[in-house]
Amino acid sequence: MKKILTIFLFPSTVLHVLVFIFSGSRTTIIKDIESWARCLKIFKSDSSQLSLNSGRRLFALIYLLLFCREYRNVFYLRIGKFSRLLYNLPPLSSLYICMRSEDFGAGTFIQHRFSTIINTEHIGENC
Numbered sequence: 795m796k797k798i799l800t801i802f803l804f805p806s807t808v809l810h811v812l813v814f815i816f817s818g819s820r821t822t823i824i825k826d827i828e829s830w831a832r833c834l835k836i837f838k839s840d841s842s843q844l845s846l847n848s849g850r851r852l853f854a855l856i857y858l859l860l861f862c863r864e865y866r867n868v869f870y871l872r873i874g875k876f877s878r879l880l881y882n883l884p885p886l887s888s889l890y891i892c893m894r895s896e897d898f899g900a901g902t903f904i905q906h907r908f909s910t911i912i913n914t915e916h917i918g919e920n921c
Contacts, residue, residue: 800857806882807856810869813880814855819872822900826872827854829901829920830865834858864889864907871895893917 814823831837831854858865863886870877871891891898892913899919904910 796861800860803860804856807859809880810859813873813876817873823872825900826868827851829903830858833903859883864904867891871898
C-alpha cells in the first residue's frame with residue numbers, strides 16, 4: 795500500500811529529488827539510501843543486494859522521505875543549508891543530530907526516533 799501511495803505523493807518530493815541530484819554530498823546520500831532500504835527491507839527480493847540501480851534508488855529515496863521521518867533528519871543534515879528550502883516535509887522534531895555532516899558516517903541507520911539526541915565528534919560508516 796505504501797508503494798502505491800509513494801507514486802501518488804511523488805509531487806511533494808520533487809524539490810527534495812532535485813536537491814539530491816545536484817547535491818555535493820550525493821555519494822554519501824546514496825550510501826544512506828542503500829543502507830536504509832536494506833535495513834527496512836523496502837525491496838524484499840533484493841534486500842541482500844548492496845547497490846540499487848538508479849531507478850530503484852530514486853524510488854527508495856522518495857519512499858524514505860515520505861514514510862521515514864528519521865531519514866528526513868539525516869537527509870537534511872546531508873544537504874545542509876538547502877534544507878531550509880524544503881518546508882513541505884518537516885524533519886522529526888524529537889530527533890536531534892548535533893554534528894557536522896562530514897563527521898556523520900555514510901550509511902548510518904537510526905531506528906529510535908523518540909527523544910534522541912546525537913551529539914558526538916564522529917560516527918563511522920554503516921553504524
